[in-house]
Amino acid sequence: MTTTAPIQPPGAAGGAAPIPAPAPLGTPPASDPTTAPLLTDAIPADGAPAPRDPGPTLTDLPAHRRWDTPAFVGLLVLTAVLFLWNLSASGYANSFYSAAAQAGSRSWSAFLWGASDAGGSITVDKPPAALWVMALSVRVFGLSSWSILAPQALMGVAGVALLYRTVRRHFGATAGLLAGAVLALTPVAALMFRFNNPDALLILLLIASVWATLRAVDGPRTTRWMVLAGVLVGLAFLTKQLQAFLVLPGLAAVFLWAGPVPLLKRVRDGLLAVGAMVISAGWWVALVELWPASSRPYIGGSQTNSFLELTFGYNGLGRITGSEVGSVGGGGGGANAGGNWGATGITRIFGSEVGGQIAWLVPAALILAVAALWLLRRAPRTSGARSQVGAWLAWLLVTGLTFSFMAGIFHAYYTVALAPAVAALVGIGSVLLWRRRTTIAARTVLAGTTLVTAAWAWQLLGRSSTWLPWLRPSILATAVIGAVLLLAGPGLVGGRAGRSMTGVGAAVALAASLAGPTAYTLQTVSTAHAGSIVSAGPTVAGTGFGGRPGGMRGQFGGGQLPAATQGQPPAGAPGATTGQLPGGQTGTGPTGAGTGTAPTQGFAGRAAGGAGGMGGLLNGTTVSATLKTMLEAGASQYRWVAATTGSQNAASYQLATQQSVMPIGGFNGSDPSPTLAQFQAWVAAGQIHYYIGGSGFGRSNGGSDVAGQISTWVASSFTAQTVDGVTVYDLTSPTSGSSSTTSSTGA
Numbered sequence: 001m002t003t004t005a006p007i008q009p010p011g012a013a014g015g016a017a018p019i020p021a022p023a024p025l026g027t028p029p030a031s032d033p034t035t036a037p038l039l040t041d042a043i044p045a046d047g048a049p050a051p052r053d054p055g056p057t058l059t060d061l062p063a064h065r066r067w068d069t070p071a072f073v074g075l076l077v078l079t080a081v082l083f084l085w086n087l088s089a090s091g092y093a094n095s096f097y098s099a100a101a102q103a104g105s106r107s108w109s110a111f112l113w114g115a116s117d118a119g120g121s122i123t124v125d126k127p128p129a130a131l132w133v134m135a136l137s138v139r140v141f142g143l144s145s146w147s148i149l150a151p152q153a154l155m156g157v158a159g160v161a162l163l164y165r166t167v168r169r170h171f172g173a174t175a176g177l178l179a180g181a182v183l184a185l186t187p188v189a190a191l192m193f194r195f196n197n198p199d200a201l202l203i204l205l206l207i208a209s210v211w212a213t214l215r216a217v218d219g220p221r222t223t224r225w226m227v228l229a230g231v232l233v234g235l236a237f238l239t240k241q242l243q244a245f246l247v248l249p250g251l252a253a254v255f256l257w258a259g260p261v262p263l264l265k266r267v268r269d270g271l272l273a274v275g276a277m278v279i280s281a282g283w284w285v286a287l288v289e290l291w292p293a294s295s296r297p298y299i300g301g302s303q304t305n306s307f308l309e310l311t312f313g314y315n316g317l318g319r320i321t322g323s324e325v326g327s328v329g330g331g332g333g334g335a336n337a338g339g340n341w342g343a344t345g346i347t348r349i350f351g352s353e354v355g356g357q358i359a360w361l362v363p364a365a366l367i368l369a370v371a372a373l374w375l376l377r378r379a380p381r382t383s384g385a386r387s388q389v390g391a392w393l394a395w396l397l398v399t400g401l402t403f404s405f406m407a408g409i410f411h412a413y414y415t416v417a418l419a420p421a422v423a424a425l426v427g428i429g430s431v432l433l434w435r436r437r438t439t440i441a442a443r444t445v446l447a448g449t450t451l452v453t454a455a456w457a458w459q460l461l462g463r464s465s466t467w468l469p470w471l472r473p474s475i476l477a478t479a480v481i482g483a484v485l486l487l488a489g490p491g492l493v494g495g496r497a498g499r500s501m502t503g504v505g506a507a508v509a510l511a512a513s514l515a516g517p518t519a520y521t522l523q524t525v526s527t528a529h530a531g532s533i534v535s536a537g538p539t540v541a542g543t544g545f546g547g548r549p550g551g552m553r554g555q556f557g558g559g560q561l562p563a564a565t566q567g568q569p570p571a572g573a574p575g576a577t578t579g580q581l582p583g584g585q586t587g588t589g590p591t592g593a594g595t596g597t598a599p600t601q602g603f604a605g606r607a608a609g610g611a612g613g614m615g616g617l618l619n620g621t622t623v624s625a626t627l628k629t630m631l632e633a634g635a636s637q638y639r640w641v642a643a644t645t646g647s648q649n650a651a652s653y654q655l656a657t658q659q660s661v662m663p664i665g666g667f668n669g670s671d672p673s674p675t676l677a678q679f680q681a682w683v684a685a686g687q688i689h690y691y692i693g694g695s696g697f698g699r700s701n702g703g704s705d706v707a708g709q710i711s712t713w714v715a716s717s718f719t720a721q722t723v724d725g726v727t728v729y730d731l732t733s734p735t736s737g738s739s740s741t742t743s744s745t746g747a
Contacts, residue, residue: 068173072164075177079160079184082525083153083193088145089528092655093196095620096532096667097131098148099651100124101196102658104135105143111135113288115297116647119639119660119687122673124647125301125310127284129238130198143658152200156193159204160184163420166211169218170385171428179427187520187536188357188412189419195529198240199416205236206247207420210391213251216269217387219260223269226255230273234280241315243417246402250394258387285311298673300647300666303704305673322407341410348404349415353540356460358415358422360517362400364453365422368429369393371445375432389428396421412535430510437502440487447483450509454479457516467538468519475515482509531619532648620652624724628656631690635659639682642728644692645669645707653692662688665707672704679710683731691718693727 092098096116100123104111107118114128115121124131133151141147160180168176183189192199209232216225229251236244252270259266288299288307302310310316317323342352350359369389376386399417403410436442454475461472485505520537631653635641643662644650650663664679665671674682682688691714718729 065173071173071177072161075164075180075184076157076161079180080153080157082184082190082521083156084150085525087149087153087194090149090194090530091145091528092148092620093145093530094532094534095530095651095655096124096647097134097196097198099647099654099661100128100131101134101138101148102143102655103660104128104131105138106658106660110297113297116300116650116663116666117640117654117660119662120297121640121662122298122647122666122671123300125314125667126198126240127238127307129235130196130201130240133201134196143655148196149194152193152196155200155204156184156189159193159200159207159420162204162207162211163424166207166214166388167424167427169214170388171431175427175431177427178430179423182361182423182426182514182517183419185514185518185521186358186360186416186419186423187517187524188416190521190524191357191529191534191536192413192416194525195413195534197413199413202236202239202244203416203420205232205239206244206395206417208232209236209247209251210388210395210420213255213391214384214388216255217258217260217382218384219382222255222259222261222265223272226269226273227276230276231280234277234282237277237281238284241311246399246417247395249398250391253394254387254391257390258382258384260382298666298671300671300673303672319408319410320402320406341408344405344407346401346404349400349418352463353535354412354415356463356520356537356540357412357535358418360457360460360520361422361426361453361513362396362418363456364449364513365396365425365429367445367449367452368433369396369425372425372429372432375436389425392421392424392428396425411533413533434506437486437506443486443502446506446509447486450479450483450486450513453513457513461516463540464538467523471515471519475512478508478515479512482506482512485509620648620655623652623656624726627653627723627726627728630723630728631657632659634689637686638689639687640689642690642692643679643688643710643731645711649692664710665704669707670704672706674710675706676709676713680713686732688731691729691731693720693729 100110100114100116103115103118107115107120109115109120110118111132112128113120114123114126114131116124133155134148137147137151160183163183164176164180166176167179189203192203209229212225212229212232216222216229233244233248233251256263256266256270259269261269285307288296293305299305299307299310301314303313342348342354348354349362369392372389373386373393376383376389379386396418399421403414403418430446433442433446437446457475458472461468461475482505485501486509487505488501523538524536631641635657639660640662641657641659642650642653643664644653645664646669647663647667650661654661662674664674666673679688691711693711693715714729714731717734718731719733719735720727720729722728
């Protein structure tokens with residue numbers, strides 16, 4: 001059963017209430033009659049066994065207040081508005097994943113494997129769990145911006161709800177509400193829960209894995225909860241591979257230390273969780289590795305058609321070492337070990353463009369986590385409250401340090417993986433200190449944390465100094481007022497007035513702490529984003545490719561859409577304009593006008609006859625009405641209506657026509673898929689109608705040059721025509737005297 005501490009008698013009239021004696025080990029602090037109604041919680045004692053399933057609900061928690069449920073519902077409604085408002089302005093957002101979702105909605109085979117195209121030539125460079133959600137939505141509701149992006153927003157709402165429930169279980173409704181609000185107002189979270197990268201599903205599953213592990217710590221059914229935690233991490237692996245495992249050290253340590261069963265049973269349950277994780281993720285991995293390679297799509301991002309290579313190479317150890325075969329702009333060495341992805345080091349998540357995404361409350365989270373552990377230091381081994389603090393802190397530290405020192409591909413939006421841990425620690429630590437506010441030590445920590453947060457916001461806002469210039473001094477002034485009221489309230493004015501002053505100080509301090517990230521978040525949701533590299537908030541001077549100093553964000557084709565294109569239909573959709581998107585395809589590429597010659601391959605090379613370059617790599621192109629009509633003519637006769645180098649460009653044509661378009665070489669154009677012989681055989685069999693030149697990078701960082709080989713063969717075997725500035729070859733009409741027919745047989 002659960003218990004609450006007895007109420008202390010009030011002090012003398014006009015005086016401050018006495019400081020309560022320290023609570024027994026593992027019990028919540030004594031209730032204080034001076035506590036403002038909206039800032040108190042009676043919580044179950046840590047040592048008490050958790051109720052049996054279905055567990056506590058919003059109506060049976062101890063000291064449940066009438067405002068708890070309406071406040072929770074209000075939090076979810078506001079979060080939904082925040083994540084869903086103006087959602088369609090981003091069009092298809094990341095067309096790379098949108099095209100794969102469209103393919104999965106048309107072909108169950110493409111759905112199963114996570115193929116980029118319904119023809120099944122190659123998969124995306126991630127496992128398919130996130131695509132399954134989008135593809136089912138498109139299958140049910142049809143292809144649109146909303147059917148692609150709304151599931152991501154709803155995952156964000158679910159993530160906020162689950163974080164609230166997790167934190168509330170041990171720390172009460174106020175802590176849960178604060179944690180949920182911080183998550184919703186984290187700029188990079190608002191960005192990624194409105195975007196169609198795999199991160200939205202990843203974060204939801206990882207929050208759920210922490211929730212399940214903490215339920216196991218509470219007991220008594222430890223086995224079922226640990227098995228569920230393993231299943232959830234396994235599904236997270238099928239979403240974004242090894243990144244899912246960054247939470248495992250914290251979850252394992254927490255359960256092995258605090259599980260309410262003997263050590264051998266804890267070890268057994270931990271092993272069962274690992275087994276469940278392997279099964280929930282491994283069935284698909286085994287299917288890919290055991291299935292005949294000739295009858296499934298090529299595994300995008302790998303050089304050997306192996307998902308294991310993709311997992312431990314390009315998307316695994318390569319991200320740590322910077323050795324990612326086939327990537328564009330890989331890691332470097334020395335002080336700038338991240339190469340084009342920015343300098344590595346302990347300050348990485350605080351610097352340059354990355355800081356404004358996630359770091360607003362990271363210092364506060366670390367301070368409050370230490371304070372929470374100190375306040376819970378005498379709790380028993382099985383304390384669910386202390387276990388929860390440990391789990392979130394381990395998540396923050398392990399993931400943060402990994403991001404800080406990884407020398408391979410790194411984007412600012414990856415830091416969304418830190419948001420739940422930061423939010424939970426802020427909510428927990430703030431409420432624990434508030435409950436001890438009758439002590440000068442607790443008020444000092446709260447006041448100091450407020451000032452540190454405001455000073456850090458001053459620094460972050462200074463990186464966009466022309467954006468809302470009044471906000472910096474306002475935050476600083478508000479924080480000082482809040483800190484003074486927190487510290488001096490009980491001392492300056494006795495009795496109820498002093499206590500009210502402290503409450504006002506807490507509210508002012510909270511407003512100052514959240515003002516910066518809230519402003520960034522509102523700017524983010526009011527701005528359309530598209531491409532592969534996106535960032536939250538206003539443009540930050542001095543950052544370029546991958547957040548590296550020296551340029552402006554978005555210059556390589558990803559990021560915010562220009563105001564002229566926001567709110568317009570996706571490229572190729574009815575009513576869409578042919579205006580230029582970032583990195584869009586035009587008649588003149590970065591190296592000059594399109595001539596119809598074979599594309600030049602390599603990092604520095606650009607594809608003639610179109611955009612190419614980083615724009616073509618990191619964002620899609622705008623498909624003209626004439627070219628769209630041309631591709632759609634007789635489309636049902638072909639397995640692929642067209643082929644082109646690079647997944648982003650292929651995705652644009654596929655989304656415009658809703659017909660299968662082959663992305664030669666995968667995302668970077670550097671995968672050996674298809675081989676020249678395979679491509680020639682498909683052409684000879686009449687399965688590909690057109691080849692679209694002038695896009696993608698082709699060979700890079702040791703990757704395959706098959707895209708260059710194919711483009712050279714096409715240019716020598718078929719006649720080029722220019723359609724609205726784009727070079728197109730009709731593969732059903734070889735030039736007279738060409739050797740395309742004999743070459744296609746591999747002779």
